[in-house]
Amino acid sequence: MTLNTSRRGFLKSAAATAAVLYVGARPDGAIAAANAEGAMLNPFVKISSDGTVTAIVKHFEKGQGPATGLTTLIAEELGIPIEDVAYEFAPSDAGAYNNLFLGPFQGTGGSTAMANSFMQYRRAGAAARDMLLQAAANAWGVDASTLSLDDGVIKGPGYEAPLADFVAAAAQIAPPAEPRLKDPSEFKLIGNEAVRRKDTPPKINGTATYAMDLHLDNQMIAVIARSPRMGGLVAGFDESDAKGIKDFIRAAELPNKAGVVVFAENTWAALQARAALAVDWDFSAAETRSSGEIRDQLLAAVNADPEYNVTDTDQAAIGAAIDKAATVLDETFYFPLLAHAPMEPLTCTIEATADGGVILHDGCQFPTGPHMALSQILQLPMEKVQINTLFAGGSFGRRATPTADYQVEAALAFAVTDRTRPVKLVWTREDDITGGYYRPAFAHRVRVGLDGSGNIIAWDHRIAGQSVMKGTAFEDFSVHHGIDHSSVEGTSDTLYTIPGHFVGLTDVAKATSVLWWRSVGHTHTAYVMESMIDMAAKAAGHDPVEFRLDLLAGGDTDQARIAGVLQLAAEKGGWGKAADGRTQGIAVHKSFGSYVAELVEVSGNAQDGVQIEKVTCAVDCGIAVNPDVIKAQMEGGIGYGLGHAMRNEITLTEGAVDQSNFPDYEPLRIGDIGAIEVHIVPSTEPPTGVGEPGTPPSAPALANAIAATGHRVTSLPMVNNGVSFS
Structure with missing residues (x-):
């Protein structure tokens, strides 16, 4: 090769x-x-x-x-x-x-x-x-x-x-x-x-080579027994029962005590030997909270004064204005931990080179981190470390951890061998779902005041969650004055003209190794913003599209572009013209430089079963370099956002993850969406992102469509909060 x-x-x-x-x-x-x-x-x-x-x-x-x-x-x-x-x-x-x-x-x-x-x-x-x-x-x-x-x-x-x-x-x-x-x-x-x-x-x-496909001569397979609770360390292990398994080679404690690596001649033998290990764990520094406790902590935080004033506005004055408003909306939202769950679980292979260096074969999303990690762990100069980048079967952020976690595991596993044989680290689907890197849980509380004419006069928005960026190499990039922008993006910088706008943030201790997830903070902020705007429009007795356009009438370029996609999605999706037995919801959001509006049309109702009949998407991403790719990314982002909002969550019981595979962390099915239609706005502006911006508006557009049947969802996933899907 x-x-x-x-x-x-x-x-x-x-x-x-x-x-x-x-x-x-x-x-x-x-x-x-x-x-x-x-x-x-x-x-x-x-x-x-x-x-x-x-x-x-x-x-x-x-x-x-x-x-x-x-x-x-x-x-x-x-x-x-x-x-x-x-x-x-x-x-x-x-x-x-x-x-x-x-x-x-x-x-x-x-x-x-x-x-x-x-x-x-x-x-x-x-x-x-x-x-x-x-x-x-x-x-x-x-x-x-x-x-x-x-x-x-x-x-x-x-x-x-x-x-x-x-x-x-x-x-x-x-x-x-x-x-x-x-x-x-x-x-x-x-x-x-x-x-x-x-x-x-x-x-x-079949000629494309993914990291999981790679098979080098004389390679060993390595799998790792990891702590069932975040932060647990190996106290000891017994491999006696593993020794009787054909093609088992040996087991060894990782130098950082984060797990026990099992080496075998093939994947099946490695997995069987791992199952036969008896590992004693030290949980003295491990996470022991359950999901209910984490949720209670986040909800308490959004009902108290926030740690940071993100918008640098007068919280007390805004609160007083809301108290005196003709109409007050007060809603609390909760978003659970979410796994990335790419189709190809994590894997990589390390082999020695003739000149004393190593090659890492990997679907490598962030080469710099693994390159530095292998150099340090294997005590090699940087020029002795090479990375052969292969195809990856999805990521959604999981292959780009700030800690280079799975590449570090592979390096530690390689380090405890004599380095004469390539070592291929394999994660199973269960390893991935329970692997500890998740979209963090977040809570929001929003109070909005409307005057007698239905105009927004003040907006108090409090957010609590687990920071993704703090403590990583990207902290300088995203954290300023203690505020992790990825926690509040899409709220403090909303394109809506909102008078009396306050956003507060409280960081809460991490229950897991949280990580960016497709569209990062926009995954929850767009849901809250677009749900609240929809509720405000309804309370004001205004059409939700026209209500949004009124808030985007400031005349600047950003507002004009986002208003453009909103109008295009409404036009192409037949806003207000749903057939009998169907309802519609709409949402619009800017993320990663791109503007996306989505109109979701559903049939049925929350109690008897909702069917997503059609999603109409309009995107303005600047110059459309590859329209075919853009449409595919919008479709994928929409499906990813909808599937997780409908069904998925990661829950903990005394620090251990409850879910393990697709039967209890179910991906979107092909029959879940009747049709997706994507319209690209012609543009001469520089190109912007398309991999992530399709995700944020999808869930709130669905929520708004379901709300039109009489059931508003403020906690996800929907199936655990009063909605069934047919």
Whole structure:
């Protein structure tokens, strides 16, 4: 198999005897180019002497589409069919391939892949095109401005030749500092609905390699017996019964005492041996609370004065205004812990290299953390650690832990061997569901005052939950003045014009290792904001769409764009025109730079059973690089949000997780939604996120549709709070 290598090896790999043109940027961001070896740069495009073009994709592929999107940008500017551009994942090098929006980290997350790479990849493709045109101009003795590169062929008056003829010469030309980028009117691929995903064929024909697929010669399988309670440590273990299991190799306590690793020749033997272990646990520092206690603590917090005044507004004055209002709405909401539950459970493989280093084979979402962790745990210099990034079968945030948890487990397991055999760490579905990394539980209490005409005059919003960012490497990025913005995003920065707006936050001790989950804080804040706006509209006797539009009439660009998707979803979904026996709900939210409105139409009722008949979605995500990918991400985000709101929660009994697999943590089923229709707003704005923004409006739109039947849901999941689904 082909492996990603170090930077030096990466630049050498295709050089051999033929010239290879690499175009990318230096660490300072300036356009740079090299042949086999040259200026140190982060190459985004590689062109071999035979004309083969390869996009070097710096964001990993978990199903969200960067392998297609970034390749599209290269192909567009270079002037070749996207079918003729291969792609490969970049090596681990945070200095070269950092995420421009996340600081000095190489990683994929926050729906930033396209947004932070858009200009990088376009400039690289354009620079490569200009260099090839200049090489041809030099060879033909003409002005480069008279030439064009289209469909892989360079043409000019009286001249025509494939780009392959000029790769060697182009590799000797200094790249333009400011290559000419195509005007949107010239786009053939960007925005083209006919462009299909690059990774679909290998995933269909089985040639795509996921981390779980990898099988190296002479590898050992490792599974870990972990504490059933968060924070428990190994006090001792007995492997006597495991020794009788065929293909069992041995068991060992992890150096950090977080578990006992079992080694075997195959997965079945490893799992059987793990089940046969007798492990004594030290729970003295472990979590012992049950879900009811956690819920009570959060609800108490939102009924007390908050720890932080997020909006820096006068809480007392706002509260007094609400008390005197003609109509007062007072609602409390609760959101449970949620698992990420990707289809492919966590797994990775570590093997030694001939030069004394190691390679980590992984569907690696944040290479920087595991790279540093393996370096420290295995006591190797950074350049001796390589990461071979493979496909991942989903993530929703789980593969990007600040602690690099499962890669650390694999490194610790590898460290207690003699390092002569590859070690493949395997998590089961049960390991994943009980694994301890969850969307945190949150509670909200909102009091809204309306005047006699139904206008909002004051809004008191209190939030309590477990901070995702505090104590992590991302604290400086998201936490300011003690406030974790990810806990309140979508409330303090709402686009609605709300007079007398107060938001308060209280942090509550973490019951588990909480983690960002698809759309992070927007998962609960959008639900509360859009439910309360709907209730306010009803109390005012106003149409929910018109009520929202009145609150978005301030005239700024943000409000205009979010109002645009709201109107589009209402129009395309037939707002107010539901058939007999059906009700509708609508919600709109901005997250990750994108604006999404969703209209959910249901039949039935909460008592007898609700059926989701149709979801109509409108999205404004700036320039729509790959409409097909955008629609798929909206559909996936909608399904993910609806499925969890309908049925899912993680509960604890004395610190131990109750759920273990899909029978008791049930994913969305294909029959749960009748149809999804996605409409993309044409735009010339820079592209923004699509992997996460489809999720936040989905659950409140469903809740508002169910509320139209007479049942308002303020605690999730819905099935535990008075709603059945047919």
